[in-house]
Amino acid sequence: MACSSSIIFVFIFSFLLSTMAATSSNLLLLGVEDLESRAKDLYPEILRDEAVARLQQLGQVSDADGYLERTFLSQASVKAGNLIRQWMEDAGLRTWIDCMGNVRGRVDGRNASAEALIIGSHFDTVVDAGIFDGPLGIISAIAAVKVLNMDGKLGMLRRPVEVIAFSDEEGVRFQSTFLGSAAVAGILPASTLQISDKSGLTVQDVLKENSIDITAENLLRLKYDPESVWGYVEVHIEQGPVLEWVGSPLGVVKGIAGQTRLKVTVRGSQGHAGTVPMSMRRDPMAASAEMIVLLESLCKHPENFLSYDGNCNNSMLESLSTSLVCTVGEISTWPSASNVIPGQVTFTVDLRTINDMGREAVIYELSDRIYQICDRRSVSCKIDRKHDANAVICDSELSSQLKSAAFAAVKRMGAEIQSELPVLMSGAGHDAMAISHLTKVGMLFVRCRGGISHSPAEHVLDDDVWASGLALLAFIETQL
Secondary structure, three states: OOOOOHHHHHHHHHHHHHOOOOOHHHHHHHHHHHHOOOOOOOHHHHHHHHHHHHHHHHOOOOOOOOOOOOOOOOHHHHHHHHHHHHHHHHHOOOEEOOOOEEEEEEOOOOOOOOEEEEEEEEEEOOOOOOOOOHHHHHHHHHHHHHHHHOOOHHHHOEOOOOOOOOOOOOOOOOOOOHHHHHHHHHOOOOHHHHHOOOOEEEEHHHHHHHHOOOOHHHOOOOOOOHHHHEEEEEEEEEEOOHHHHHHOEEEEEEEEOOOEEEEEEEEEEEEEEOOOHHHHHHOEEEEEEHHHHHHHHHHHOOOOOOOEEEEEEEEHHHHHHOOEEEEOOOOEEEEOOOOEEEEEEEEEEEEEEOHHHHHHHHHHHHHHHHHHHHHOOOOEEEEEEEEEEEOEEHHHHHHHHHHHHOOOOOHHHOOHOOOHHHOOEOOOOOHHHHHHHHHHHEEEEEOOOOOOOOOOOOOOOOOHHHHHHHHHHHHHHHHO
């Protein structure tokens, strides 16, 4: 996603203004004081060197030659899962692979029946991927647990800790996201087992190929009892430019944006490009161009379009001004010839914001104005809603604890840092969205170079990998 410098400034300024004040919780203080008391050993050989080496090693496990592609239960996915399982066992965790291909590692601590802390992320990738999106959260968690095991503290935790490497978040193979985490959260419909990939294989077929005999009944058994889970934490690369812009290796996630995807079809009168006068045309391409410019204006300045009423107030507009992003990612024409006025144009709209009511208000305003354009230009149009996902607000308690642990980690490493870490909104979806149906969630973002992700140019500094592991270590130690 490209942003002008002024828009980035608005985002950053708003994020910093919204940064949560530190709480006086004893748990938070324990995490800070524990790190501050360490004068020498910050475990760089595990939290940085070994973690980076493992990220590089996992990045070589691919189904394609020359680029990284690792989709749900492909050969590379199975190999990667076994590798992750070995690393979990090396860290002192009891491991297994469940019937959706998720790799699980658990330590019971002092009380196996207590509510468990789950730490997770995904190990599947997009096509031509980077090596950090997903695996960073898994490997940082394993590294933090390994340090606790080496220090003899792993069995002293007052609650179970489970690390989960989710088999599918990206949804590339079956065009259905969160297969792994949705199963754990108990929100994956049994009908998902019959979704087919491009080769005609269903999810159930692929699981059977890997000696996993799954049925609707044992899919339901994957769901955790909500009363057995204390909370979920996920470390993930930011996939955006804000942390790099403000010079912070880590940031705390306020929430994950809700999303709506629209498909807009505009129909006009197909004709000869040289013989139809401009004043007599019913051109769906020109109409679509006007609609796309409208969308950009609306999303940049929603306050200029939305009227104040009982559902639209200053709070909503402020939220929209800092979190609303809109994208037209696909556009197609028919018959798509240089000398023909198109008869039909179809384009997509991806709209995201942390404010669900605001998202609905924007969609209503956009739709109304699109129909006005169609009437004025004598073309017809149809707007289909293809996807909706509500926003997820991260738990304030978990966020405060993560913020305290992350701040202590960065400070202890000697990095220059402001008085508080930035608080960000995630515009991308994460496994935490699915797990939020099960328990409270918190997320920690890690800086990535240029904000680039879903690309082989995706990059995280070695010391930022270290910082993420050190922050997780401090957070887990609050459970001692």
